[in-house]
Amino acid sequence: MEQTQTAQTDAQSSPSKNVFSLEGKLALITGGGSGIGYDIAKCMIQAGGSVVITGRREQPLREATESLGERAHYVVNDVTERDSLDSLVAGIEATHGPIDILVNNAGINMKKPALEVTDADFDRIVYTNLNSVFSLTRVCAQRMMDRKSGSIIMISSMAAYYGIDRVAAYAASKSGVEGMVKVLASEFSGNGVRVNAIAPGFIETAMSKTAMGGDPDRFARAMRRTPMGKFGKPDDIGWAAVFLASEAAKYITGASLPVDGGNSIGF
Ligand code: NDP
Numbered sequence: 001m002e003q004t005q006t007a008q009t010d011a012q013s014s015p016s017k018n019v020f021s022l023e024g025k026l027a028l029i030t031g032g033g034s035g036i037g038y039d040i041a042k043c044m045i046q047a048g049g050s051v052v053i054t055g056r057r058e059q060p061l062r063e064a065t066e067s068l069g070e071r072a073h074y075v076v077n078d079v080t081e082r083d084s085l086d087s088l089v090a091g092i093e094a095t096h097g098p099i100d101i102l103v104n105n106a107g108i109n110m111k112k113p114a115l116e117v118t119d120a121d122f123d124r125i126v127y128t129n130l131n132s133v134f135s136l137t138r139v140c141a142q143r144m145m146d147r148k149s150g151s152i153i154m155i156s157s158m159a160a161y162y163g164i165d166r167v168a169a170y171a172a173s174k175s176g177v178e179g180m181v182k183v184l185a186s187e188f189s190g191n192g193v194r195v196n197a198i199a200p201g202f203i204e205t206a207m208s209k210t211a212m213g214g215d216p217d218r219f220a221r222a223m224r225r226t227p228m229g230k231f232g233k234p235d236d237i238g239w240a241a242v243f244l245a246s247e248a249a250k251y252i253t254g255a256s257l258p259v260d261g262g263n264s265i266g267f
Contacts, residue, residue: 019247020047020242020243021048022101022245022246023047023049024049025048025101026049026098026100027040027044027049027051027052027099027100027101027102027103028052028089028092028099028102028140029044029051029053029105030054030055030136031053032051032053032054032064032074032103033053033061033063034060034206035203035205035207036203036234037055039234039235039238040237042238043238044238044241045069045071045072046242047246049071049101049245050072050073050096051068053065053072054074054075054076054077054079054106055076056076056077057076058076061074061075061076079132082131085135085139088139089136089139089140089143099140099144099150100150100151101150101152101245102140102150102151102152102153103245104136104137104153106128107155107207108124108125109125109167109170109211110125110167110169112166113165114168117169122172126172126173129176129177130176130177133154133177134180137184140152141184141188144188144191145192147192148191151245152193152194152195152196153197153241154177154196154197155197155198156174156197156199156200157170157199158199158201158258158260158263161199161264162263174199177197178197178199181197181254185253186254189253194249194250194253196253196256197255198237198244198256199258199259200236200260201232201260202222202232202261203231203237204231204232204234205234225263226260226262226263227261228262230261240257
């Protein structure tokens with residue numbers, strides 16, 4: 001029985017088939033106008049897919065789609081306006097077809113000692129990085145499950161795993177995302193929808209530059225914690241997202257993939 005199944009699987013995937021291809025797939029990438037989200041879009045397009053990127057500001061989205069080419073589109077949307085997410089997804093699907101891949105990438109951070117973090121600060125960060133992620137995922141997942149197919153990717157952070165000073169709210173939000181991934185993966189797996197996270201280490205973007213605050217000591221400390229001794233590039237996250245979205249990852253769900261130059265080996 002086992003041998004027959006193996007033979008069938010082998011026959012279905014011919015040696016020339018590119019299982020990493022996203023040809024014919026549409027991805028919705030929040031926060032895709034800059035930083036990591038932009039490179040996720042770029043890599044997905046390079047892998048043959050199409051993308052819709054979102055963000056709060058139109059100009060970076062317009063410039064990003066112009067540079068990404070004809071398989072890129074944008075919609076101005078603030079993920080914290082949770083009532084807008086149903087019509088966001090319905091509008092995208094009516095215009096561009098079914099969303100096969102959702103990348104919950106939009107996120108914000110703020111570095112402050114815990115005792116200086118106000119309730120408003122805490123709420124703003126957790127609301128953007130966790131509550132909104134849940135709402136958008138619920139909207140997309142329902143449609144994906146009806147079609148019995150889909151891949152959902154959360155951009156988490158190593159801050160979910162390690163005690164990094166001055167990011168209490170951010171760490172709480174990303175730990176929440178990590179917990180949610182496992183539950184959603186379990187609940188959705190019977191309907192063909194996979195849910196995974198990518199946990200980036202230090203990646204060169206506006207967010208990480210702000211977090212380092214131009215402080216060479218802080219940068220040196222970060223590099224001491226990074227066995228590969230350098231920041232990652234946004235496309236390091238992009239290619240991991242392509243992998244998790246592709247058929248090559250068809251048996252992976254509920255996972256969190258560190259892409260961190262080795263930080264997770266030991267902090
Ligand atoms: P950036 O600040 O460079 O980009 C964040 C993007 O999210 C922007 O395009 C921004 O666009 C968008 N965004 C922010 N808030 C909202 C919102 N409410 N609604 C819609 N879009 C929004 O950050 P990064 O690229 O560095 O970070 C991307 C993700 O990666 C985040 O989830 C972050 O937590 C995670 N990460 C980053 C690491 C790093 O080292 N850079 C490390 C670990 C995790 P606009 O302002 O126009 O809305």
